[in-house]
Amino acid sequence: MRKIVIVGAGASGVYLSILLKKEMIDCDVIVLEQNSAPLKKLLATGNGRCNLSNQYINKECYQSDHPNLVYDIVRHFDVQEEMNELGLYSYYQGQLLYPKSEQALSVKHVMMQRAEELGVLFFYNQEVISIKEHGTYTLYTQQQTFHADTVIWAMGSEAGKLSGINTSRYDLLYKLNLNVVKPQPSLVQMKTNPIMKQWKGVRVKGTFSLLENHQCIHQEKGELLFTDYGVSGIAVMQLSAFYQSGHQYQLMIDFFDEIDEKKLSEYIELRINKGYNHFYDGLLHTKIASYFEKKPNDVVEQIVKQLKHFSLDIVGLNSFETAQVMKGGLSLKEVNDDLSIKKYPHMYAIGEILNVAGLCGGYNLHFAFASASHVAKAIEREDNVTST
Numbered sequence: 278m279r280k281i282v283i284v285g286a287g288a289s290g291v292y293l294s295i296l297l298k299k300e301m302i303d304c305d306v307i308v309l310e311q312n313s314a315p316l317k318k319l320l321a322t323g324n325g326r327c328n329l330s331n332q333y334i335n336k337e338c339y340q341s342d343h344p345n346l347v348y349d350i351v352r353h354f355d356v357q358e359e360m361n362e363l364g365l366y367s368y369y370q371g372q373l374l375y376p377k378s379e380q381a382l383s384v385k386h387v388m389m390q391r392a393e394e395l396g397v398l399f400f401y402n403q404e405v406i407s408i409k410e411h412g413t414y415t416l417y418t419q420q421q422t423f424h425a426d427t428v429i430w431a432m433g434s435e436a437g438k439l440s441g442i443n444t445s446r447y448d449l450l451y452k453l454n455l456n457v458v459k460p461q462p463s464l465v466q467m468k469t470n471p472i473m474k475q476w477k478g479v480r481v482k483g484t485f486s487l488l489e490n491h492q493c494i495h496q497e498k499g500e501l502l503f504t505d506y507g508v509s510g511i512a513v514m515q516l517s518a519f520y521q522s523g524h525q526y527q528l529m530i531d532f533f534d535e536i537d538e539k540k541l542s543e544y545i546e547l548r549i550n551k552g553y554n555h556f557y558d559g560l561l562h563t564k565i566a567s568y569f570e571k572k573p574n575d576v577v578e579q580i581v582k583q584l585k586h587f588s589l590d591i592v593g594l595n596s597f598e599t600a601q602v603m604k605g606g607l608s609l610k611e612v613n614d615d616l617s618i619k620k621y622p623h624m625y626a627i628g629e630i631l632n633v634a635g636l637c638g639g640y641n642l643h644f645a646f647a648s649a650s651h652v653a654k655a656i657e658r659e660d661n662v663t664s665t
């Protein structure tokens with residue numbers, strides 16, 4: 278009986294196990310997981326609500342060393358339809374796909390029940406630490422050895438600390454002589470200078486730009502939260518995807534993105550003429566208003582600049598512990614178009630262990646599921662060839 282071993286019981290690994298066992302009932306499908314339970318990271322997604330996918334899928338939504346391949350994998354994959362097939366009702370809230378239950382826990386229940394009904398075999402507390410190739414494969418954990426005809430790496434990343442912070446996921450790949458692009462936190466909070474500690478806890482809506490040498494690298498409209506180390510919030514997480522270490526960036530905040538500079542200048546002029554003592558109160562959050570305190574000689578241009586071009590230096594990102602994904606991972610140059618590894622027969626990689634990082638908004642789970650489906654089809658094709 279053909280043995281397929283998937284390393285990692287995250288979103289990609291569990292979904293792949295379901296697809297394989299459904300189509301290839303005669304195969305043993307085994308999932309090895311280092312944690313004591315599956316899908317730990319999935320439970321934390323979307324603040325526990327699990328943002329499964331996004332209606333808008335484009336090449337620019339992913340960073341990778343082979344964007345065309347990523348786009349080929351994700352563009353026709355319909356997470357809503359596939360989850361429905363498993364028995365999970367999901368629906369779009371705006372562009373974002375969520376389970377109707379708004380609970381990541383129900384996604385876990387549906388996936389695990391389906392996998393267990395089909396007869397997928399799960400082994401927990403089994404960290405794979407090495408592998409030997411001898412026509413087929415032997416995988417070693419601290420406790421046991423497992424034989425496999427086909428191996429799939431679905432080891433995710435250390436982002437969020439929920440999938441373990443071991444180094445075995447990358448060590449395994451290095452030992453196989455595979456190129457791993459250095460993992461770096463992405464979709465993560467940013468540290469600023471100065472730290473606007475007085476504004477801690479304040480949320481602002483506006484347009485936020487990441488600047489390098491006064492050039493805009495990326496811009497996001499949305500919400501930002503001031504913290505005691507810098508800034509957080511969805512808009513900041515998105516900007517962090519464009520941050521590269523060793524570069525110097527500024528964050529520019531447009532507190533008044535709903536009106537242009539000319540209109541804001543006219544309004545500020547009027548406001549100055551009214552002679553309010555409470556000039557900034559009523560314009561901005563009170564904590565920001567008291568920091569901006571108007572001086573008698575402030576001219577319109579200075580005030581408008583402060584409101585539309587308020588700038589802070591970015592001095593770094595928070596660590597992987599609070600990141601949603603890691604940029605980097607197994608280079609796509611090591612894989613064929615079906616995600617099989619060029620140097621080893623019957624070996625594949627899926628999900629976040631690959632050098633693919635999506636933006637916030639369901640793109641990473643979309644890739645985890647789509648890449649699993651892509652590989653399931655490749656393994657089924659392989660199986661059809663060997664059985665004819």
Ligand SMILES: Cc1cc2nc3c(=O)[nH]c(=O)nc-3n(C[C@H](O)[C@H](O)[C@H](O)COP(=O)(O)OP(=O)(O)OC[C@H]3O[C@@H](n4cnc5c(N)ncnc54)[C@H](O)[C@@H]3O)c2cc1C
Pocket residue numbers: 284285286287288289290309310311312315316317318319321322323324327328329330403404405406431432433434436437438439440441445446600601602627628629630638639640641642643645
């Ligand atoms: C807080 C948070 C919120 C997020 N929210 C969203 C969201 O709403 N929408 C979205 O699209 N994405 C979100 N993401 C990103 C998304 O969760 C991940 O990209 C996705 O879960 C990756 O799935 P995966 O199967 O590739 O990897 P993982 O989920 O990381 O699973 C990999 C598994 O492999 C196991 N493993 C690793 N090494 C070994 C080994 N050597 N031996 C055995 N097992 C091993 C790990 O323990 C883990 O269980 C979020 C991430 C975080 C941290």
